[in-house]
Amino acid sequence: MATIGLDQLFYAPITEAATTGEETYGTPVKLAKAISAELSVELAEATLFADDGASEIVKEFKNGKLTLGVDDIGRSVAAVLVGATVDDNGVLISTTEDGGTLVAIGFRARKSNGKYKYLWLYRVKFAVPSTSLATKGDDITFSTPTIEGTVMRRNKLDGQGKHPWKAEVDENDTGVDAATISGWYASVYEPEFTEA
Template sequence: MAGTGLQYLICAPITETAAAVTYTNGMVMSYAIKADISIEINEGKLYGDNRVIENVKEFKSGKLTLNGDHLSYEVLALLLGHTVTALTTPNAGKKLTAKGDDDGAFVGVGFYATTIKDGVRGYRAIWFHKVKFGIPNESLETKGDAINFQTPTIEGTILLDALGVWKDEAVFETEAGAKAWLDSIANMGGTGA
């Protein structure tokens, strides 16, 4: 399937036990611009009679790099462990405080992409079970003759959850089906699964 679009970038805090993995209070991270996924594998070869007789390749970890239009203070607080407080001065809004020892939550992350195969559109929804994000780099520049948007990119490490799973994905005939599937996993707007 060829991909032709990317939408609905969401995350949710993970709760793990030996028997179950659940997510609560899913939230939209930002409007999705780009998602890059790279997976690392462990490989082992067994040699015998001067040749390879066994070759095992297993998931080790992965890197998930997300680019969106913005990351709200609430999303940054979840992902990076920063603190959000309301300012008391008139029209001041909120303040984000980042400390050196802040440590964000492990989260599940999902999105869906529009696909096309033999002229038929589909919607490929992807859910990464456990991701840990690091502090994003920023680039700011003054306005010149042309408008150049600066958007944040954040990078996370994809890990195995307590059940040994790192990803689920499904293809749907409708966009609503893909979104509903992700919403049910992330428990969007809910408090528990």
């Protein structure tokens, strides 16, 4: 079903275990007011040829690119996402050595039926935000920042022994527990599987 909106943009800081690299997520924090979110995915692909034809084709998630348009990136969010620092006078300082921390990104998209699609991207590393500015002319034009991040699979295995990179749910799908939706931003969603 088509989406007609985007809101509730959150990030959750990630702490990695020193020996395993497994992620532990901090409490989700509001990132900014969302204007746009574009997610593109890159796949690793291989084709095995046998008997003069394609015998097997494998396509796996390699990484993704998330481009967020937001109303503003405040100092505290910029410090977390891209590693900028605030000096003693309250000025945000960006350096060539900046490198933000890994975060999980959550948001929702309103669908045309009034229900929502909820998403968590488990591991995102952002680059310095880009800004486009223009002088004021006869018309008013808003200039807002854009921030781009690389989406990766997480190190922590799920209950099926796989490395998830995204969790996604439509609130009107059958079998979706209401508590899953109501608690979506209380913590980063962890996959649950019944043991066989």
